[in-house]
Amino acid sequence: MTTIGLIANPVSARDIRRIIANASNLQIADRVNIVMRVLTAAHSLGVERVLVMPDSGGIRALLQRHLARGHSQHQRWPLVEYLDMQPTSTVEDTFLAARLMHDKGAAAIVVLGGDGTHRAVVRECRDIPIAGLSTGTNNAFPEMRESTITGMAVALYASGRLSAAQALAPNKLLEVSINEGAQTDIALVDAVISTDRYIGARALWKPEALSAVYLSFADPQAIGLSAIGGLLQPVGRRDPGGLAVTLGHDPAATRLRLLAPIAPGMVRPVAIAHWQAMPAGQPFTVAQQGGVVALDGERELAFDPGDRVQITLRENAFPTVDVARCMQIAACEGLLRLPSTP
Amino acid sequence: MAAYPFPLEKPALLEAYRRMRTIREFEERLHVDFSRGDIPGFVHLYAGEEAAGVGIIGQLGDGDRIASTHRGHGHCIAKGVDPLAMMKEIYGKKGGSCGGKGGSMHIADLSKGMMGANGILGAGAPLACGAGLAAKYRKKGEVAISFVGDGASNQGTFLESLNLAAVWNLPVIFVVENNGYAESTSRDYGVAVDSYVDRAAGFGLPGVTVDGTDFFAVHEAAGEIIRRARGGGGPALLECKMVRFHGHFEGDAQTYRASGEIDDIRANQDCLKKFAAAVTGAGVITASELTAIDHEVLDLIERAVVEAKAAPLPTAADLTTDVYVSY
Numbered sequence: 001m002t003t004i005g006l007i008a009n010p011v012s013a014r015d016i017r018r019i020i021a022n023a024s025n026l027q028i029a030d031r032v033n034i035v036m037r038v039l040t041a042a043h044s045l046g047v048e049r050v051l052v053m054p055d056s057g058g059i060r061a062l063l064q065r066h067l068a069r070g071h072s073q074h075q076r077w078p079l080v081e082y083l084d085m086q087p088t089s090t091v092e093d094t095f096l097a098a099r100l101m102h103d104k105g106a107a108a109i110v111v112l113g114g115d116g117t118h119r120a121v122v123r124e125c126r127d128i129p130i131a132g133l134s135t136g137t138n139n140a141f142p143e144m145r146e147s148t149i150t151g152m153a154v155a156l157y158a159s160g161r162l163s164a165a166q167a168l169a170p171n172k173l174l175e176v177s178i179n180e181g182a183q184t185d186i187a188l189v190d191a192v193i194s195t196d197r198y199i200g201a202r203a204l205w206k207p208e209a210l211s212a213v214y215l216s217f218a219d220p221q222a223i224g225l226s227a228i229g230g231l232l233q234p235v236g237r238r239d240p241g242g243l244a245v246t247l248g249h250d251p252a253a254t255r256l257r258l259l260a261p262i263a264p265g266m267v268r269p270v271a272i273a274h275w276q277a278m279p280a281g282q283p284f285t286v287a288q289q290g291g292v293v294a295l296d297g298e299r300e301l302a303f304d305p306g307d308r309v310q311i312t313l314r315e316n317a318f319p320t321v322d323v324a325r326c327m328q329i330a331a332c333e334g335l336l337r338l339p340s341t342p
Numbered sequence: 343m344a345a346y347p348f349p350l351e352k353p354a355l356l357e358a359y360r361r362m363r364t365i366r367e368f369e370e371r372l373h374v375d376f377s378r379g380d381i382p383g384f385v386h387l388y389a390g391e392e393a394a395g396v397g398i399i400g401q402l403g404d405g406d407r408i409a410s411t412h413r414g415h416g417h418c419i420a421k422g423v424d425p426l427a428m429m430k431e432i433y434g435k436k437g438g439s440c441g442g443k444g445g446s447m448h449i450a451d452l453s454k455g456m457m458g459a460n461g462i463l464g465a466g467a468p469l470a471c472g473a474g475l476a477a478k479y480r481k482k483g484e485v486a487i488s489f490v491g492d493g494a495s496n497q498g499t500f501l502e503s504l505n506l507a508a509v510w511n512l513p514v515i516f517v518v519e520n521n522g523y524a525e526s527t528s529r530d531y532g533v534a535v536d537s538y539v540d541r542a543a544g545f546g547l548p549g550v551t552v553d554g555t556d557f558f559a560v561h562e563a564a565g566e567i568i569r570r571a572r573g574g575g576g577p578a579l580l581e582c583k584m585v586r587f588h589g590h591f592e593g594d595a596q597t598y599r600a601s602g603e604i605d606d607i608r609a610n611q612d613c614l615k616k617f618a619a620a621v622t623g624a625g626v627i628t629a630s631e632l633t634a635i636d637h638e639v640l641d642l643i644e645r646a647v648v649e650a651k652a653a654p655l656p657t658a659a660d661l662t663t664d665v666y667v668s669y
Contacts, residue, residue, distance in 0.1 A: 014539050014551040016563045019570055019578060025549065027540045056529075058537055089583070197347020197624055201552060201562040290347070302347075304624075 003049040004042060004158050005101035005128070007094055007121060008035055009113035010057025012136040015298075016201040021265040026135045028058040031112060034133060034147045035059065036066055038110050039077035041151030046159035049079045051106055053097035056087045094120040102128055107158035108321055110150065115141045115224070115296035119188045122173065122318050129157065129168050131321040140189040140222040141296070145323060153326035156335065166329050169322040172216040172242060172280070175312045176293055178303050187295040190215050190226045191311050194292045194299060202298040205263045207270045211288045213245040214278065214311040224297050227260045228270055241277050242313040244284050248273025283310040347624045349562060355621055358400055358557065360635050362392035362614055365416040367643045368425060369588070372415075372432065375647065376592040382434045383445045388416030390555075390587035393613035394519055395420040397560030398487065398580070401568055405484045407455040407473040409466030411491060411519075412447050414459025423451040429646035435653035441664055442656045464490060464497025467516065471503050474512035474577070483572040485513040492533060493524020495541070504545040507577035515567050516542070516579045519554065521586040526598045542579035554582025555613040558620065585611045 008031055017023035039050060054060050060082065067080060083100045087093050094113075098121045101109055108129045111121050114136010121130055131154045132142030157167035174187040193212040194204055204210065204225065217237045218229030229235065229243040247270060248254035254271040261267050278284060286293075286309035293301040293309060303309050330336055348355060369389040376385055388395065391413075399408060399420035410417040418428055423439060431438030432446050439451050450458035457473065460466045470488035477484035490500050495518050507514040518538045522529050542549030550567065552559045560582055567578045585607040589596045596604075621627040662669040 010537065011551065014537070014549075014581075016550050016552075016566055018539070018548040018550055019563070019566050022548070025539055025543050027543060028537050029540070058540075198349075198558040198620060199556070200349070200558045201550075201566075202559070 001048045002046055002155075002159050003051060003104065003106050004047055004154055005051045005053075005097070005106035005109040006035065006038065007053045007097050007101075007109060007111050007113070007117070008055070008059050009094065009117040009135070010055045010059045011089065012113040012117050015203045017203050017205065017263055020205055021263045023264040028062060031135055032059055032062040032066065034112060034135070035063055036075070036077070037147040038133075038151035038154075039080065040075050041148040042155040042158075043076050043078045045152055045155035045161075047078050047155045049081060050077075051101050051104055052080055052082050053093060054082045054085060054087050055093065056089055091116075091120050095124045098124040098128075101125070108154045110154055111142065113142070114139050115189055116298050118142055119186060119296045122188060123186050126318040129164075129319040129321050131323065140219065140224050140226045143323070149327060150321075150323050153323040154321050156326050156330055157321055161335050162326055162329060164319075167321055167326050168319040169238065169325070170316040171237070171318050171320055172313060172315050173317040174214055174216050174242065175314055176295065176301065177283075177310045177312070178301060179308055183301060185293075185295055185301060187214075188216065189296050190224070190294075192225050192294040193286050193288050193309070194294055195288070196292045196299060197290060197302055199292065199299045199302065203263070204294050204297060204299065205266060207247070207262060207268050208249065210247050210270070211249075211291070212247060212286060214284060214313075215243045215245070216313060218243050223261050223264055225262055225294075227262065228258065228272075229275070231258055231260050232272065232275055240315065241279050244276050244278045244311075245272060246274040246287075247271055278313045280313050280315040283312045285310050348621070348626060349558070349565070352626055355627060356631065356635065358396050359614075359617060359621070359627075359632060360639065361396045361400065361420055362557070362617065363635055363639045364425060364642065365389070365392045365395065365419045366614060367639050368415060368419060368428070368646075371643050371647060373588060373592060380651070381432060383447070385415075385432065385446045385592050386413040386590065387588040387592065388413050390585045390607065390612070391519060391521060392416055393557040393617065394517070394554040394560050394582040394584055397557045398515075398517060398564040401561070401565055402455065402485070402487070404453070404455050405482060406486065407457050407470070407477075407484070408487045408489065409457050409470040409473070410459045411466060411489050411494065412459060412461055412463070413491070413519075414449060415446070417489060418449055418451065418456055418459070421451070421456045422454045423449075423456050425642060426646045426649055427451075429643075429650040430653050433650040433653070434655065435650055436656055436660070437649075437653050441660060442653075443660065443664065463494035464499040466490065467500045467503035468506070470514050470516075471506050471510075471512055474507060474514035475510060477513050478510070485515060485568055485571045487515045487517055489517050489519055491524065492518060492520040492522065492529045492538075493527065495538060496524070496533060501541075501545075504542065504547060504577075504579070508546045511574070511576040513571040513574075514577045515564075515571055516547075516577065518579065518581045519584060520581055521584050523586065523590065523598070525590040526594070526596075528598070538579060538581040547577050547579050549579040549581065551581040551583065554584030555611045555616060557613060557617045
């Protein structure tokens with residue numbers, strides 16, 4: 001049975017950036033509409049079963065109401081199977097769901113969330129291709145796409161019409177290690193060192209609290225902290241290596257100042273002391289003594305003075321469904337052409 | 343040299359801990375004394391929810407007003423109401439915050455900007471709008487905060503207040519203290535739109551969700567929201583996801599909760615434990631400094647109970663005082 005997974009985070013895009021920066025709030029009802037479009041599009045191209053992460057944030061409840069209305073001439077969807085798990089409304093739900101989808105043989109996982117949600121899926125499961133849909137705040141990793149198209153691309157791969165070589169793209173990530181692996185984590189886009197020592201409201205928006213930014217890729221069009229690298233020295237998502245940027249709060253050490261959109265609606269000057277390429281596999285040791293490592297825009301790991309924090313870029317770390325390429329190949333190879341008579 | 347790791351200086355951290363610990367011990371003592379039949383009326387305890395009350399209210403002055411709920415003791419203590427007078431009030435004695443005539447669910451201290459607990463669910467929200475309108479006219483940068491539970495957030499008064507505050511651009515902050523249960527009804531069952539942020543958006547207000555068991559998360563988010571409101575930025579909603587250590591009311595058998603749920607949240611989601619771990623882990627405050635506060639708080643609560651028990655009851659003559667009509 002052609003099976004894919006679907007993880008939709010009900011709590012992404014709920015943090016303090018709605019107050020300080022007018023960040024968007026994608027309502028639950030719209031998230032469910034996105035899910036419905038994925039389901040119907042995937043069904044159109046042969047996906048038979050979708051494993052869905054249950055939640056207690058409203059997505060499942062609304063989705064159930066949609067599904068209970070039954071199939072119509074306009075809408076059909078695959079078998080929807082909720083994973084057997086008790087939602088905790090924490091990131092643990094995403095970890096567990098990714099694990100269960102792996103065990104149940106999902107060919108790919110569609111993820112609705114921001115950078116943080118995608119990071120959680122990859123942290124748990126690096127070998128199932130993911131297809132991201134942006135519903136978070138600072139979305140450098142998932143692309144802004146119509147979910148119908150993402151659903152179609154995933155179905156083309158899951159149903160075997162496209163091979164892995166055709167449909168998938170390799171991605172980089174950053175591994176974070178504290179005290180030689182006593183604590184480890186990953187970031188998909190940015191690992192940022194902050195002078196804050198508490199996790200607090202999680203988001204980062206004060207340039208004066210940042211001391212270093214490590215980036216797996218840096219797009220000049222990105223929003224969020226990776227924009228600092230993107231506007232300084234762009235590095236493509238598929239290019240080798242990453243970028244390490246040291247910020248300079250001491251005027252004597254400041255080499256230049258850069259205006260960057262560090263959060264939605266916040267274009268701020270950032271003082272840059274130094275930047276350099278990050279070759280894959282080479283650990284970079286954090287100079288700051290004590291602070292917080294923020295992963296993909298959220299403060300996650302506090303460390304003390306004397307702790308040794310290292311960031312290492314990894315290439316070919318996990319696959320994603322390359323939606324644009326899938327659709328291009330589908331067009332070139334006529335995969336969606338039908339006989340002239342129904 | 344590492345940067346100082348907290349948004350508050352050490353004396354303010356110690357004060358925040360003292361207030362949270364005072365709320366905890368006040369409530370735990372009421373839990374015991376109520377079961378002995380010492381206390382008239384009903385009490386609803388705030389234990390487990392302290393980080394939200396103190397994280398938000400700790401940033402207010404006496405000119406800022408709060409409209410509390412039926413679960414109001416924590417809001418009172420966070421707002422600086424005297425715990426000795428509070429205990430007398432809850433015991434129904436003279437010398438209480440309201441002369442012993444209000445009790446747990448009508449406890450108030452206007453001198454501190456505590457407009458009152460409220461036995462009517464959702465009734466505090468329009469009162470906060472009134473206080474917000476007054477603050478807007480006074481132009482001193484004051485704010486009003488409406489506390490509401492996840493259950494009372496379904497009340498029409500609350501929803502109308504969101505609209506009113508948005509239309510008049512009032513300096514009002516709506517805090518949804520989401521402890522997961524509307525009395526005994528799970529939020530999953532009783533709230534159609536599970537996201538309070540979505541609800542706020544429906545009225546044109548920005549909304550934020552934070553971990554209400556993390557003092558620093560609440561403090562930071564509330565600080566930004568309060569600053570925005572003081573500056574004329576208008577109303578906002580803050581959802582604090584939190585836990586309730588006790589039942590809806592004292593005497594609630596809590597058969598609607600999963601077995602082991604309370605042990606689990608006391609072990610893993612205790613906001614006081616999280617706060618203590620953060621400040622001692624960073625080396626800013628020692629465990630013995632916190633222990634000293636714990637002892638002082640226990641002494642204070644003991645004294646409050648002794649004084650409350652010894653205080654006289656209000657007399658018949660007190661019936662005609664503190665009322666609008668002059669007799």
